[in-house]
Amino acid sequence: MEKLRKRQGKEGGNCQTKAKRCSVLQTPVCCLLIIALLKDLLRAISVHGLGAVKGCFSYRGLEAVYVQRSQVRICSTMLGSSAEKRKCCANAGELEEAEQCFVEMRRDDCQPNAKTYGKLMEASARVGQAERALHWFRELQANFAPDLDHYNMMAQAFFVSGDLSSGAFWLFTEAPKQGFLPDIVGYNQYLDALSSKGMLQEARDLISKAMEARVTPNLRSYNSLINVSAKSLDPVESALNAFAELEAKMQPDAISYNSVLDAMARAGDVNAAEEWLQKMLQASVQPDVVSCSCLIRAAAPEARGHWLETLRARRAALDIWAYAAVIDACAQVGDSRAAARWHCRAEEERLHPNVVTYNSVINACARRGDSDAAERWLMQMMHERIEPKLITFNSVLKACRQRSDVVSRTFQSAIAECAVRYGILVHSAGSDQFQFSHRCMCPQRQRCAGDRTVDRRAAIAAAGA
Template sequence: MWKKWSEQIANLLESCITHKSLRVGKLIHAHILRTGQASDIFLWNRLIDLYSKCNDPMSAHHVFVKMPERDVFSWNAMLCSLCTANKLADAQILFNEMPQRNVVSWNTMISGFVKTGDHAKALDMFLSMIQEGLLPTRFTLASIFSACGVSSELHLGRLCHGLAIKVGVYKNMYVGNALLSMYAKCRCVDDAFCAFADLPDPNEVSFTALMGALVETQRVEEALNVFKLMHRNKVCIDAVSLSSMLGVCAGGQGDDLLYKVHERLLHGLSMKLGFQNDSYLGNSLLDMYAKNGDMSSAEIIFQNLPEVSIVSWNIMIAGYGQMYRCDKAMELMERMELCGFQPDEVTFINILTTCIRSENVEVGQQVFDRITCPTLSSWNAMLSGYSQIGNHDETIVLFREMQFRNVKPDKTTLAILLGSCAETGLLECGKQIHAISLKAYLNSDRYVGSGLITLYSKSGKMDIAKSIFTRLPEVDIVCFNSVIAGFSLNSLEKESFDLFNIMRRRNMLPTQFSYATMLNCCAKQSLSSQGRQIHARIVKDGFMCDIFVGSALIDMYCKCGNVEGAREHFDAMPIKNVVIWNEMINGYAQNGFGTEAVHLYSCMMIEGEKPDEITFTAILTACSHSGLVDEGIRIFESMQTEHEVAPTLDHHTCVIDALGRAGRLHEAEFLIKKMPCKDDPVIWEVLLSSCRVYTNVLVAQRAFAKLFSLNPSSSTPYVLLGNIYSAMGRWEEARAVRELMTDKNVGKNAGHSWTESNIEDWTGDSYGYYVSQLQKALEIMLGNHSHFTIAILGSNARLFVAEPICHASQSRG
């Protein structure tokens, strides 16, 4: 009789647990207490289980305390109740007090830590369980694989994989899916495929995890093939699987016809499967079209969503932001507010990003001012905006306001600020940012370190920059590029080459920035042989079609005097932008090929490329150096009328120089008087320099008088006018100019020049012999009043000459 009554009560409690009927369960509990049948430990355990499943840990604990006797099931039931209520600290205490623990006890604790996100603690518990000599079950391993995936504990995950095979549960659906997800999160796609192949009957979770791993590693085609396999095997396709594949098509491949076909097919499949009213899938469709720039389709989806949420609005705003449509993004935010939605942090970040991409920082500032309590991401967005448009002073001011509001910077903040300090030469401010990075323990970050290197490099502090580089715990290609560029900027080309070779020995693949910097080093020193070696490496590494590398190659060959080599590379470039055209035109100009430069400029116009200020500087220089005066004037006059480019000082200087070289000094003087920049000393220096060739004293005297009024302390006008008088044999006037220069206490720094000679055949005793003979010949040729040095660098002899004061300095233009 008693046994039958106990079974009935147990069945009733089981029904209450299944249906989570807390009220009925309490009535049964009261009945047990009234009948005085409280000695059955099985019923007490079921009561704890009931309160646990109904999320009433207080009642469960009350039952546990009142129990006259407890077994391991009682302790496990109470443990489960605490873990279900996320009271892991209390559960840990209870676990430590247990007189006896079994696998269920350990599984309960491990699962509890995994669910609350304390994966490190879950892994520690698992290792302790193994040390206790207990074998894991499928529940243990499923939880552990999940923890290993989130924590990227790949080594431990592999060990547990072997353990799962040994225990014989690796083909279990839950264990297999957890194992597959772990490899997917650790981006071990081949291992994920193996785990997938071991599953006897993969379900939608298996396929979705595998597709996610392929997408994360950019193996998009394979992800699409897995989805097709899933569809062919008639595996249930749910909203999550479809959303995952829609994310694949939202990967920025909007211009690819294949991806457009796939996105339409997936859209049609979602409609066919009846998911048109699923809000989650609707937002995924919206996100796919928005990221691919198809805003017309996105608008249609948006209008037909069964339920518009803040997420939907944010996706639309981000979509227009990606297209630099600041006006549409702002309009959407206004509509969103009219519909009763309050912008959240994501909304403001999307709007700020849109404004920054559109370089509309003023509107961005207005949006930023609306945020009651801006997050660090919002501050960083605004700082980045001001920095990108070159308003570095405002960047610093905004950061100071951020400090006043007690918002702590992160590595992104400091990297932006260091970039602004480097661009504006604010070394002291940069040092303060450096101090902040030390205080926040961010100085060892690679991005902050790279910013510090750039700051000190541009300030001429290469010793500090190099010290920062060597102290970084981990360096990447960006850090190497920063130091290499710093050496080049400070004319330390040898150090640039040495560090570049170190980078190569570490098996780091140079970027286009690395190669552009090294080519610049070769160009500055006219190292044609090293330049050809770099060119060979560029071909090998596949950077020949890069615009930055291409322009640097043209510049290097032109500065080394190999214009034909530069033109061959120019013709081989598949895509030419204005930078490439400018480099080649400038190369012709600097090497005296004026006719070729003008012809190339005409080809540029025929190709439909729009010239800029640099184009006109290059072509006008070419006309000036080659005596193409009328051609130069025609191009100069077409700047504003045909191309809407306002002439700058450099353009005017080139025209004045061209007229001066042709002896048309009065035309040059007349043009200067009409120029908006007629008070710039450079223009008058160019005119005065031209007067020496044609011994036009009257124009020279007027140019000297103008220069004297503009800058009496400059030595250039005195030297130029003195040389003109000397060339005409008017020694008294020349002496008067030198005396005036002395009276005004004006001194002239020695000029410098160098030449290069190939000495590959100089060996042994002949090496020193040729150097001494070269030195004697130069003493005879230059005279004792000149100072020179012969430097031997590799296979090149370099002559360094300090010019005497009587030599005229070459003017710009």
């Protein structure tokens, strides 16, 4: 009888969980996300064939969509268990959500284990919050024995925050103290950090160090090397040399080819980029949205629109960054109408314009001196809940300064008030003139909550004092 009651209770709990999941799946937001998923799936099938269907229709597949679209709360509700919630939040880099799950877990008298602290460290590392990662490492250390993965997470937290020396200390000093020699995961994290800073020689030295330690570099290692080579003074030659090193050891993938394409885009060599795209196809590597974006960026500004139309006619995979390259080209010559037209085309393709595309259109308006249009695009940007950046407000300010004195003073005051609302520091620059700068320089451009609680009127009054 006791076993029967336990079984019935377990089945009842499962039914409640399933009912909870079904109720979440019936919410309007979730329905829209599922529709978006189906559209993405159809687009993937058109590009990659029916193989794109594999693994999509599952709760795990939906979890990936929620994480990608930053719908972490819906994902957490659907997944149900605290462990899955923490994993979802950690994968999405949502530190606050992961820590809230931990609080709920302790409130329900659930004891954390090493994996619990590991997921909290992972969420901290993804957003470069080294202090929070260290806090959770100490909590882990007080109750459990850390393993190599935890030391790698600590190194990653510092690498993402930009503190390469501290990350290397955790990788090559702290971990070996506990008997953990760096593995390829740690080396690759360090390579990614060096790549982001364009430190080519240091990256080559690190690969040599790994081989001396009998740690074999893998595909990701060489892709990082190609990526950092693309940022050197001679991007094409360096990237091709790194690609040849990779090709001599293993089969390159799309990322490998795209990194070389990026080097050609930086050099503005569209002919070489087109030839490289053909080589990619000959190697049976399917070009993706990154490949097409690189090809468009490689073209001269006046030819980017033509290349985008050509790729669309070929039914190539395009993303918002392909359109961003064309919009930026229009902005460079102050063609605000063409920039707006391409921006609208991106919206028609349901590619969700971002802060980069809006900034380019506003910059085009500023170059033309069209302050009315710049204001409209800023308002539309905020209406779409896209956060303006420092460059956004400076572009609008540049446009409005070409107005008459009376209108300019009024408009600049309104823009200054709006900038304060988004955490931008306002400075006085003479009579009724303003300049903007960053209020804080946080790792990975993290938002500071204190910046958003500033009294707007007081800040503007102080700026004008």
